[in-house]
Amino acid sequence: MTKVIVHSLFTDFDIDLFKAGKHFKLYEKLGAHLIEVNGVKGVYFAVWAPTAQSVSVVGDFNYWTQGEHNLNVRWDSSGIWEGFIPDISKGALYKYKIQSSINGVITEKADPFALYCEKPPHTASVVWDLDYKWKDENWMQNRQQHNALDKPYSVYEVHLGSWKRADHNRFLSYLELADDLVKYVKETGFTHVEFMPIMEYPYDPSWGYQLTGYFAPTSRFGKPQDFMVLVDRLHQEGIGVILDWVPSHFPDDAHGLGYFDGSHLYEHPDRRKGYHPDWKSLVFNYGRNEVRAFLISNAVFWLQNYHVDGLRVDAVASMLYLDYSRKEGEWEANIFGGRENLDSISFLKEFNEVIYANFYGVQTIAEESTSFPMVSRPTFTGGLGFGMKWMMGWMHDTLKYFQKETVYRKYHQNDLTFSMTYAFTENFMLPFSHDEVVYGKQSLIYKMPGDEWQRFANLRLLYGYMFTHPGTKLLFMGAEFGQTSEWNFEQSLDWHLLQYDFHSGIKRLITDLNQLYKSQPALYEKQFTADGFEWINYSDHQNAVLSYIRKGNNPDENVIVVCNFTQVVRENYRIGISKKGKLEEIFNSDASIYGGSGIENGKSLKIESIPYDGREFSVELILPPLSVTVYSFS
Structure with a gap:
């Protein structure tokens, strides 16, 4: 030997x-x-x-x-x-x-x-190599035009093992997904795909969030080069790729990182900092230099070798606080007597600094559910340095509102309007993620009240409101066609539902909303700044109607949005306008092609010299039931 x-x-x-x-x-x-x-x-x-x-x-x-x-x-x-x-x-x-x-x-x-x-x-x-001839040169040279904060950013969140399966419940391979998934994402108009963790993991029910192979795409779906083909094909079709990244914890499987050389090498030796009670997993020692280098090298690896365009960092809240999910006596304060994990905060700042210094046109996105300040602000101003942060408060408040019967909504309009009091404190992404459709929470369609028609109208209204609200967008797979059952990682999505008009209508609505988002600069150019949004009327509680303006760099391209949160048709509904001219209805969630009742405004709506809503001019509209209508100046 x-x-x-x-x-x-x-x-x-x-x-x-x-x-x-x-x-x-x-x-x-x-x-x-x-x-x-x-x-x-x-x-x-x-x-x-x-x-x-x-x-x-x-x-x-x-x-x-x-x-x-x-x-x-x-x-x-x-x-x-x-x-x-x-x-x-x-x-x-x-x-x-x-x-x-x-x-x-x-x-x-x-x-x-x-x-x-x-x-x-x-x-x-x-033993393997990373030899591969990439064909995405055009994307890589110009991806800043797709990934910038003032560009449309609509994300389709995918679990590769359950998006679609072959006969006998077999996983689709990376190469099969490079045909089927790429075509589907292109067809529906999403700008980006976010893959739930694809790094190697031992246990399917963890959905990939308990990693053992940080540098290896899971072999469940093929070889590393096969995953490169999937990324490459997405790029060739103009679609960005975001990976879920999990630096927050790791499992204690015998072959994994835990107790690696007979010592607490990767995990913190103090169980109060090195063990996560929620997930029964180990927590990295963010104060150890070599561990920090391991994690940041891992982030760099995916961006460098797999041409990834962004990293969505999982469970950031659990990293920021020493007392996260811990009872009194199960955690120790930092040197200043506070609950913040100073080592972890330092690590996250350095991670973001390294990524943005070395990769042009990428984004890091924090899944962070607390009020920790300045998550998506530069580190030189005291922030954590992320590009975006999930807007969990908006998601919870919005779903709480939509689950109410429409007759009660007039008493709860503040659930919707409250988001605008903090919408521009961070660069927010609006998420309807996998976490909202599991563990008895029901699918989005079954969160909606009313009969079948009202459920689908409410869902169309929810999506229209989401796409016209400031911030980038994220939708979990299946939501784009009204999946009725909760997500099950062990089987395919319910693709057979697309044979029914209501479900195919939802898919067409999402396709058109993606197109609307991409075609209207007012919906993305200032999506993170206060001067990109203006209320017309947020106080019409009695009718449960909201109206607002989305603004871009060119005032002539501003769009007006009106949301009717009840099934009552509002005829002769007047809103204030700040200038003369005409309005054209460019989107209507109640259109018959989506399964709606087909109540529409005319193509040309004359703005009148009638003061209203504190403005010099106004226009009279018909508000379809449970609808979002969007208008441009013509």
Whole structure:
């Protein structure tokens, strides 16, 4: 058996950066790399295990025998074990057998930097490369035009394992999705896709939020290059790709990061900071330099090697607070006596600084549900540095309002108008995500009150209100055609529903709303600033009607939005207008093509010199039942 040859990819500068927590391309050094040494092909292995007494590479090439291929520890106290093993090729299976110098414990671990993993439930790492010829040059050179904060940003959230399945409930592969999913997203008009975590995970019911292979796209759907094809195809069709990223916690599976070298290497050693009671998982030690470098390197890896356009960071609230989901006595205050996790806050700021400094035209998005200030503000002003933040308060208040019978809505209009008191404190994304359609919460269509017609009218109204409200948009798969059942990760969406008019009408509505959003600069150019929005009338509680103006850079392109939140048709409904001219109805959620009653305004509505709503002019409209109507000046 060929033994390990002493070899290193690390320079002294690499080691200095690693120790300082400033090496953000660790994946180029750690892990398994197919290289050639003195004319001999093989694999260079490197793993961080500072408390190890010995580290062996075991795999199908040595019958999983410990001691056959022992790595050498570096002399520089970095804790890195490394070596070159000849005659191993791409596709070889391997793990690390690590014996602790502290207690003699032997762990058998998958490679934290593995590029590919065995298909679960198997847990070995696979020697692989990232060779691929990308064809998305045009997108990559111009993606700032698609991802900027003053551009339309409509996101389709997808769980790859349950979007659609083949016969006998088989997963679709990345390559099949590169045909079916790309075509569908293009057809429905979304600007971006957000994939729920695709990094390798062992347990399907975690939906991918309990990761063990941070650098490997899950092998459930194919090889790494197959996932590249999916991203590439989306880019070629002008669609951006966002990945769910989970730096907040990780599972304690035996082959994972937990207790990696017999010590608390990746997780915080204090259980009050290193264990998450909600998810029964481990929490990263954000104060340890090497762990910070691991996580930031991972973020850089997906942006660099998979051409990803953004990262949606999961469970940020759990990272920010030491007492998150913990009872009194289960947490310890920071050095200033507060509940903020200072190490985590520092880490998030550095993560955002590195991403925005190194990748032009990308976005980071925080799933953060508290009132923590300045999440989406630059770090140089004291913010966390994210590009956007999920507007969880808007989502909860809006759904609470819509679940009410229409007769009671006039008493609760403040549930809707309250969002505008804080809408511009952050760069908000409006999310109707997977979390809202599981665990007994019902699908969006069944949150709506009334008979069947009213349910669908309410849903059309909800979507119209969402797309005309300031902020970017996110919709979970299935919502775009009125999925009736709760999301089930073990099966396909209910695509058969599209044979019914109400459901196909919802899909057409979403397609047209995406087109409206993209075609009207007033809906996106100032979607994060107060001067992009103006109330016409927010106090017509009695009729449960809201009217407002969305503004862009050109005042002539402003649009007017009127929402009727009851099933009563409002004829001769007058709203104030600030200038003369005519209005044209450019969108109506009650149109018959969507399954509505077909009540419409004329194509040309004359603005009259009749003062109203504190304005010099006004116009008279017909408000269809449970509808959003949108008007432009003509």
